[in-house]
Amino acid sequence: MNRDVRVAVFRPDDERMADAVERLDSLGATPIPDPMLAVEPTGAVPGDTGEGVADDADPDTVVLTSKTGVELLAAADWSPGNATLACIGPKTAAAARDAGWTVDLVPQEYSSAGLVTAIADRIDGRAVEVARSDHGSDVLLDGLRDAGADVYETVLYRLVRPEGSGQSAVMAAGGELDAVCFTSSLTVENFLDAAVERDLKSEAIAGLNRAVVGAIGAPTRETAESHGIRVDVVPDDATFDALATAVVEEAAPTYHD
Incomplete structure (x- = not known):
């Protein structure tokens, strides 16, 4: 060949x-x-004061956008609890299931826009936690807000050039x-x-x-x-x-x- x-x-x-x-x-x-x-973990998890939804206001929906994010959260013994868990694609979803979590939604289009489309009709007036890298697209946050969600973001890791x-x-x-x-x-x-x-x-x-x-x-x-x-x-x-x-x-x- x-x-x-x-x-x-x-x-x-x-x-x-x-x-x-x-x-x-x-x-x-x-x-x-x-x-x-290269991945530099921040050590933050959803629920940390100042990083995401406060402890007394658990999110209705948690959005995870990468396998790396799932692995960092699992290593920190975090779990989505009773929140609806949305994963941006099949590899992220597979990692979440491996962590023992129930994945409720994976969009047909594996992108920020596809994820917004998939959950837009169920988040009006609800708290949505997005846990991801520091280089996440604004398309996701803006789309969720446009759908009426109260959006919180937790930066799980930074992406740097090696x-x-x-x-x-x-x-x-x-x-x-x-x-x-x-x-x-x-x-x-x-x-x-x-x-x-x-x-x-x-x-x-x-x-x-x-x-x-x-x-x-x-x-x-x-x-x-x-x-x-x-x-x-x-x-x-x-x-x-x-x-x-x-x-x-x-x-x-x-x-x-």
Whole structure:
């Protein structure tokens, strides 16, 4: 099988990167792992004073947006109690079930907008707790508020760019990448920050525009395009497997099995 399709991937350096590399490898591509995100827990949980819904005002609905968030809450012995639990996608929901929690809702569209659509008719006048990273989309909070909810947010962890990341920016500038898989707006921004550090921003963007650029969803696409990066692929399903498959197929259809 031809291994000439070099695909950069920017997931955190944990099982998510391992799974991404395995997936790209199974598609016949050569993975270029360059973690652009690292998790820094805040130690906060819903119910902490000043962070979310106060102890005497338990939320009617709790929204969780990532597997990482679920794992941090489970490690802190937190549980949703009697609240309706909504998870943004199947991996988040699976992690919640593994923690022993009942998941009441997973939207058909795995995005902030999809989650708002799924619960908008049941939250008017109710307290909704959103527990997530410090880089969560405003689409979720604004949409919940527009639906009439009293919205509270708890920042469970911060997402930072790991020291030493950015080799993919050098490769893009040198024309050594065939494709990239951007999995969030932050991965786009951190990729560009790494390029700026190396004084290669314009060259890296030009290199991306000669390659196949995949974005996991519309917000990520919009971020990339706002920086002059042409996006070639946005999968129908906002999952890494769908993104990787679509990107490899676009980059080299004859290599995809």
